[in-house]
Amino acid sequence: MKVDLFDFELPAENIALRPVRPRDSARMLLVAGDAPFEDLTVRDLPAQLRAGDVLVFNDTRVIPAQLEGTRGEARIGATLHKRIDLRRWQAFVRNGKRLHEGDVIAFPADVSAKAEQRHADGSWTLAFAGSEPVEVLLERAGRMPLPPYIAGKRPTDAADLEDYQTIFANEAGAVAAPTAALHFTPDLLAAIDAAGIGREILTLHVGAGTFLPVKAEDTDDHSMHAEWGRIEPDTAARLNTARAGGGRIIAVGTTSLRLLESAADADGTIRPFAGDTAIFITPGYRFRAIDGLMTNFHLPKSTLFMLVSALMGCERMQAAYAHAIAEGYRFYSYGDSSLLLP
Template identity: 80%
Template sequence: MSPRDSARMLLAGPTGDFGEHQVRDLPQLLRAGDVLVFNDTRVIPAQLEGKRGEARIGATLHKRIDLRRWQAFVRNGKRLHEGDVIAFPAEVSATAEARHEDGSWTLAFHGDEPVEVLLERAGRMPLPPYIAGKRPTDEADKGDYQTMFAQKDGAVAAPTAALHFTPELIAGLEAAGIAREFLTLHVGAGTFLPVKADDTTDHQMHAEWGTITPEAAERLNAVRRAGGRVIAVGTTSLRLLESACREDGVIRPFSGDTSIFITPGYRFRAIDGLMTNFHLPKSTLFMLVSALMGLDRMQAVYAHAIATGYRFYSYGDSSLLLPQG
């Protein structure tokens, strides 16, 4: 949607009626002294199509292991054996080093060039299938599927809640006394996988790497001490904030992997609200928002969104969820 901040936004407190707004109304929906927390990860062209002999192999990188090795979900992975070399376009190749229990593979890329450079040559943007369909990705996708804050290479899916922001909206937030803060969580494709286990405790979240600097952590704690609210922009920001927060409610600096899985019954410590798009009903992301607002309330939110024509998923409309009203 253009401009991006013209998307619809559904405001939901813990009870009562819903507020019908646009994202550009956000400065009027928050309070001076609040802070919005954004994920500044940048999506890389992480999808590759190649061959092992005559077998076609598709790979979606989802987590960096080291400078030359990535963990990847592989299509037609049964045709791979440890030590096989996959040839990708533009003279890019990788060795299939090891198969993991979840069916993914460790791919070790050949050569001396940074893997990100190789991906720019041979890869394509990892658009969700409901966006890409059967069409090839193009140059426009490289910009459309990035937030205005994207700086640090490593994500294979966009933190889509922040796609709605524009320079004009940021200026309006600044004028209203609403601060912004940044963290980095390199979003992996595993975040969006459906829950197939009958018992959610058996669902294994894929680890993702994230960081919160000491300076950012202190500024966020200062907002809380001054009576402001910490509003996560997107479930990726929320999950990293909760990973970095201890029982005392203080956000600590963080650097490392997180596989936090938030389900109903979880007690939130780091955040006071969430701006997020609308998710698949059986996804871990719907479980997260149900933990925040309560299952009955979120079912009512989604029923209202469906009845009034809100757009769902990555390029869809937005919601502002405030569990304390």
């Protein structure tokens, strides 16, 4: 499909630079089948679901994966996006043309890494020196990897250390937040539980490839970056039981959706999963594991807007986004939410 089909104009004033407080006071656009759009808030979520439905959350935790360093006189920026092993990470590198294999990049706080291998997409494998876990090094030398549409407008600050983590954040390893879950609060979770709506957890470590623009003119020519995920056997069993009993599986965020679909058989049975997924969902895809999606508003021509268009239809989502823009919804990571029920 032509990537231009997924383009739209977004005024700069619709891009959220800070989250609303409290988190569950964010707006939520209900897109249910062919029914008229409904302007709600996230607090209305329990009333839009049924007892027996299950919300599926991603418990990945964002690490301070952005580093600024030097190689000689050259300034080098690195955003880690995928762990390779205990000492090595794949990273997108700013000013990477100044690097050669074997060069050592010096970062603050006595942290350094060797540029070990350049990949075809321009990223590098960085091998960190020392014996401390890389996550410990990042706590000393790194900063929170806010997406470029926020970081380009203001600096990262202390508030982002909390704002850019979900209430479920537990498993360290992501370089981007599963932002649909940023809206959840203890009060909202209590209301969900009281309504008889189930909750399950999986892990997908979101990579920086989430923010990369689709540069190809056709979706067939775009390659997704792989991300690591896990669904425990007990979690898969409970999800299958809930669906067999008539409950709907509602993914909270495109990360949860992509992992569930990666783990599902052709008949929709969700299997335990541990490994990489590079699933790329575009219109024409037949969803197997999920019955709905709660998600924020995505970038034009992004793989995530393609995903929601696959779920609801491209024309339907173009109309939904036009409505959201006209009504002043806030877009992207710190923005408002939508509930998509085919």
